[in-house]
Amino acid sequence: MSSWELRGSIVALLLAAVLSGVSGCEKPRSxxxxxxxxxxxxxxxxxxxxxxxxxxxxxxxxxxPYDLNTGLFTDYAHKLRTVWMPAGTSxxxxxxxxEYPVGTILSKTFYYPxxxxxxxxxxxxxxxxxxxxxxxxxxxxxxxxxxxxxxLVRREDGWQALPYVWxxxxxxxxxxxxxEVSRLHLKAVGGETSAFNYVVPDxxxxxxxxxxxxxxxxxxxxxxxxxxxxxxxxxxxxxENQLVYWQKIGYLSGLPELDSLPSLASFSxxxxxxxERARAYLxxxxxxxxxxxxxxxxxxxxxxxxxxxxxxxxxxxPPVAAGTGSGERLFxxxxxxxxxxxxxxxxxxxxxxxxMPELGRSLVHEEGAxxxxxxxxxxxxxxx
Amino acid sequence: MKTLSYMGxxxxxxxxxxxxxxxxxxxxxxxxxTVAYDFQKQLLSQLISAKPGDVVQIPEGKFQLNRSLSLNIxxxxxxxxxxxxxxxxxxxxIQGAEGLLVNASNFIIEDLAIEDTIGDALKVNEGENIIxxxxxxxxxxxxxxxxxxxxxxxxQTKNTLVEGSVAIGASDAGIYVGQSRNVIVRNNRAxxxxxxxxxxxxxxADVYGNVATNxxxxxxxxxxxxLPQPGHSTRVYNNKIFKNNTENFGHEGTPVAAVPAGSxxxxxxxxxxxxxxxxxxxxxxxxxxxxxxxxxxxxxDKSTQKDFDPYPEGIYIYNNHFVGGGTSPDRLExxxxxxxxxGLNGSLPDVLWDGVINSEKLVNGKLPDDLRLCMDNxxxxxxxxxxxxxxxxxxxxxxxxxxxxxxxxxxxLDFDQPDTKQEGEDHLAVIEGANE
Numbered sequence: 001m002s003s004w005e006l007r008g009s010i011v012a013l014l015l016a017a018v019l020s021g022v023s024g025c026e027k028p029r030s031x032x033x034x035x036x037x038x039x040x041x042x043x044x045x046x047x048x049x050x051x052x053x054x055x056x057x058x059x060x061x062x063x064x065p066y067d068l069n070t071g072l073f074t075d076y077a078h079k080l081r082t083v084w085m086p087a088g089t090s091x092x093x094x095x096x097x098x099e100y101p102v103g104t105i106l107s108k109t110f111y112y113p114x115x116x117x118x119x120x121x122x123x124x125x126x127x128x129x130x131x132x133x134x135x136x137x138x139x140x141x142x143x144x145x146x147x148x149x150x151x152l153v154r155r156e157d158g159w160q161a162l163p164y165v166w167x168x169x170x171x172x173x174x175x176x177x178x179x180e181v182s183r184l185h186l187k188a189v190g191g192e193t194s195a196f197n198y199v200v201p202d203x204x205x206x207x208x209x210x211x212x213x214x215x216x217x218x219x220x221x222x223x224x225x226x227x228x229x230x231x232x233x234x235x236x237x238x239x240e241n242q243l244v245y246w247q248k249i250g251y252l253s254g255l256p257e258l259d260s261l262p263s264l265a266s267f268s269x270x271x272x273x274x275x276e277r278a279r280a281y282l283x284x285x286x287x288x289x290x291x292x293x294x295x296x297x298x299x300x301x302x303x304x305x306x307x308x309x310x311x312x313x314x315x316x317x318p319p320v321a322a323g324t325g326s327g328e329r330l331f332x333x334x335x336x337x338x339x340x341x342x343x344x345x346x347x348x349x350x351x352x353x354x355x356m357p358e359l360g361r362s363l364v365h366e367e368g369a370x371x372x373x374x375x376x377x378x379x380x381x382x383x384x
Numbered sequence: 385m386k387t388l389s390y391m392g393x394x395x396x397x398x399x400x401x402x403x404x405x406x407x408x409x410x411x412x413x414x415x416x417x418t419v420a421y422d423f424q425k426q427l428l429s430q431l432i433s434a435k436p437g438d439v440v441q442i443p444e445g446k447f448q449l450n451r452s453l454s455l456n457i458x459x460x461x462x463x464x465x466x467x468x469x470x471x472x473x474x475x476x477x478i479q480g481a482e483g484l485l486v487n488a489s490n491f492i493i494e495d496l497a498i499e500d501t502i503g504d505a506l507k508v509n510e511g512e513n514i515i516x517x518x519x520x521x522x523x524x525x526x527x528x529x530x531x532x533x534x535x536x537x538x539x540q541t542k543n544t545l546v547e548g549s550v551a552i553g554a555s556d557a558g559i560y561v562g563q564s565r566n567v568i569v570r571n572n573r574a575x576x577x578x579x580x581x582x583x584x585x586x587x588x589a590d591v592y593g594n595v596a597t598n599x600x601x602x603x604x605x606x607x608x609x610x611l612p613q614p615g616h617s618t619r620v621y622n623n624k625i626f627k628n629n630t631e632n633f634g635h636e637g638t639p640v641a642a643v644p645a646g647s648x649x650x651x652x653x654x655x656x657x658x659x660x661x662x663x664x665x666x667x668x669x670x671x672x673x674x675x676x677x678x679x680x681x682x683x684x685d686k687s688t689q690k691d692f693d694p695y696p697e698g699i700y701i702y703n704n705h706f707v708g709g710g711t712s713p714d715r716l717e718x719x720x721x722x723x724x725x726x727g728l729n730g731s732l733p734d735v736l737w738d739g740v741i742n743s744e745k746l747v748n749g750k751l752p753d754d755l756r757l758c759m760d761n762x763x764x765x766x767x768x769x770x771x772x773x774x775x776x777x778x779x780x781x782x783x784x785x786x787x788x789x790x791x792x793x794x795x796x797l798d799f800d801q802p803d804t805k806q807e808g809e810d811h812l813a814v815i816e817g818a819n820e
Binding site: 177178179181197199202203204205207208211214215217295297298300311312315316317318319320321322323324325326327328329330331342351352353354358359362383384 | 424425428429431432433450451452454455456477478479480481485487501502503504509510530532533534537539540555556560562563608609610611612635636637638639680684686687689
């Protein structure tokens, strides 16, 4: 094992002693702790990444929240994502995937706004999740229910995925490598309440998505890449582009000129072209498996952002092993006909044997499905 | 490493108290009282934490699971107490597209059953040296469109042995080997699937000693377009392929949905296929069907990669023992063909060929020898239905097919020693005994 851990620990010790009482936390707050690959703590709190303090969940000093242009759909859960790197280290910019330094910890906390009567709320309003005046950094525990926090820890030989599940009392999250299932009631704003299974994936299933190179099996972060991160975020000191901010605080080096950086659309931004929104949605929701090195290369269907061959994108492409997922339809995409397209059938299905993505949801993402319907409906031509 | 981790842990302990409180999690809400949650969690954890060399034992009993299992550590064996003793049942599965998903090499799974998965039963996606032995995959309600697609499903693997296994009720293929290299499928039993055994886009497969019966199609050797690897070189021999007359219950849109009920062996678009020494009987459409991708109904320039070869070429059918078959073909055009050409009480010949050949490869009006469809099965006949011209020039002339092709080499697997082979054949007897 490298010596960074030892160094990190000593630094943490000293810093914690020095900074006690002067950090953002009103009580003395420990520095982020680092654990060896075989010494994983059972409790999330031991990492000191995010903690509930006086009714708000906040990231620790140096634990920087971030957001994505378009995120993976996970049963309408809201997500608080953070990045932390050991002092003095930074990620090295690359167009496809940053080279994160050993010791990097990414966290993603899945939560729902509370909907009353024990239900959780389906809403795309994120502003109300935060304590007043602390948008983007302090989740108001009176308003949200925490479900799980997934960590990705950069080791010398790759990333380690660790799923922690929050308890009902919302006081602690516990390591559950086998995942977990909870029955939730989802309430649409002003609408009906429906029950569904919220499934925390097991550690292998984490890898099932995060190994976007399936043969190598190395797992890697899917969200914090240039094209997804290239957007503004409301930091405490003001709103700023995330990549620029990372560079400013020393978390990113080798960043090219801002206007030369890739950027995917927000799938929900109706002002942007349909094509860009649909491709952004497909990239983050499907491209981790449906790429030339991914688990779903067996299907011949490629939905990653860089694919340019329309047949590989599904246009008039017959299925290979879709099984139930074919929905009695002949081609992945029939231009102009979402109701004849397998792609639309599978994202509109909630049957685990037919739906896509296979993992990460029990519900249909109605807004995402609608976007893909519009996109397919607008495609010209026929399959004849 | 231990020391350093320990240091980190000490730091954590010293400073953990101030801002956080520990607590135990509540148990997840119980969703389904039939599910063996503790067993499931333990098995999931075992598979996730497995180390190379581990044997994960599945005890005797029937265990109800509701989430998909997965393994991605090399060198692990999953072993039960027998395919009728250790049963993993996925009835009411709520998550995952498979029963067990494996992405690992040097993997062995044996002596257990996987039942009633919502999607595929056992999928091995990428890996080398895979042994699937004495595994039963079954949809216990019998053939139904809503059953999962594939029973035993290695895809993009190298060096794979599937033996002594049983597959029942898959709405696509019972045993499906896709996009693989060096495969042996032997001494298995496939029954009441749409496709009993299917070899697809695979290079080098030996399929022998199997029983395929009551499927829609018994044994299929297919090539599909738009995939990384076209397949060739499959030998199908010493199998019993009979009464594969179950109505096609596949999902429309899937390739197997185009297979007529009553097909014994079907070769579609694949090259270098040898069918010999089989007992093929009472398959109502035809004992053997040889066809091009055009008959799948999919072929168009838009749907097919430019360099895809839709023609079955180098097909060698010899020394098979045919009984019955062809008496009651599926599909209107085949029914009409039988009536007009062979009469009410007649039957289609043993080999049904769509007659589609690649005219660009003709030399002096003939296909080169190594691309031909050759037959040598006593008095077994063939019908060329002239598919491309809408059944205009139907022919039963066997003369163009009286030829011989050079034989394909045997598939050898390093881990498959002769003594193992003997063991496999013993297992067949047991399996047949257990099911009859």
